[in-house]
Amino acid sequence: MNHPLARALRGAGINAVDVASRLGVDPKTVQRWMTGRQPYPRHRDALVKMTGWSPHDLWPEMSRPTDPATQADEVRIVYPHRSAVPADAWVRLLSRADHEIAILAYSALFLAENVAVTDLLREKARQGVRVRIALGDPAGRHVASRGDEERIGAGMSARIRTALVGFGPLAAESGVALGLHDTVLYNSICRSDDELLVSSHIYGRPGAHAPVLHLKGNRADGMVATYLASFERVWSVVKPAIGL
Incomplete structure (x- = not known):
């Protein structure tokens, strides 16, 4: 034997x-x-x-679990809530993009109202960076459900419509795509190439109170890849944000 x-x-x-x-x-x-x-x-x-x-x-034939150390390598910073993220961190993240920027949220109003962010997105698009922004459909049932969870009712739809005012002009840029989704959103994502700021959604708590992970990695089986696959899944069902 x-x-x-x-x-x-x-x-x-x-x-x-x-x-x-x-x-x-x-x-x-x-x-x-x-x-x-x-x-x-x-x-x-x-x-x-x-x-x-x-x-x-x-038992060499046993499947090996993912090495926690390699997963931890992708985690740069953990913020206890979004309001703890330095105000300029979003701009610094997006400024490093050379190929791809993606934003997935229900409203991302705090970004839409940040002139430095919208100016940077416009400039990046003109430099050839692909920019995609997916916001919640103001008339969507999942947006309504999220509004009820946060006890703001129609306030969630109103926040999205306000964000569209800020992001809307970007849609005129050839490198920018702005769409609406009606999905259950478990995380909001702000992508700059292989770097992400990911906000977890917590039942009954507003987005500003949710933890945020700053991730960086390009492993095919890593955390970043998982979140990017989620974004693509949502993006596949967005509809253009026209006339809103």
């Missing part, structure tokens, strides 16, 4: 009968483990302790 578990047990001077006695299983079960059958998690843990080998050394 050349399975890693068999080698580990031999190296530790432990035979199948010893293992069976310690774990309260049939020796034939241990024999099956030693030829490749994978034990239950509680038995795997016990075998790791007996042999001193790691789980993946004993």
Whole structure:
């Protein structure tokens, strides 16, 4: 038997009968483990302790979980709420874009009312950066639901219409696309190439009170990729913001 578990047990001077006695299983079960059958998690843990080998050394065929360290590499800063993000952080983020800017929100009114942001978006579009902005449909049912959650009712639709006044002129730029979506929005996203500021949506709490992650990464299986895929999913169902 050349399975890693068999080698580990031999190296530790432990035979199948010893293992069976310690774990309260049939020796034939241990024999099956030693030829490749994978034990239950509680038995795997016990075998790791007996042999001193790691789980993946004993069972190389096990799928490896995502390394938390590589995920943590994508997290630059965590803000406890959006109002804790420095006012110029949004401009600094967007100013670094060379290829792609994307904004996904219900209203993003705090960005639409920031003249430095709208001027920068216009300039980036003229430099050839693709700019896409997806806001909630003021007449959408999910916008109405979010307004009820935050106890502002039609105020959510009003905020979006106000944001459209700020973002609307950008739609005249050839590199800017402004659309409306009616989706359940779990996160708001502000993208600058492979950097994101992501605001979580919390039931019953306004956006300014939600935590914000500053992420940067280009791994195909990373956090940034997950959020970008979510944006694309929403973007696929937006309708043009015309006449609003």
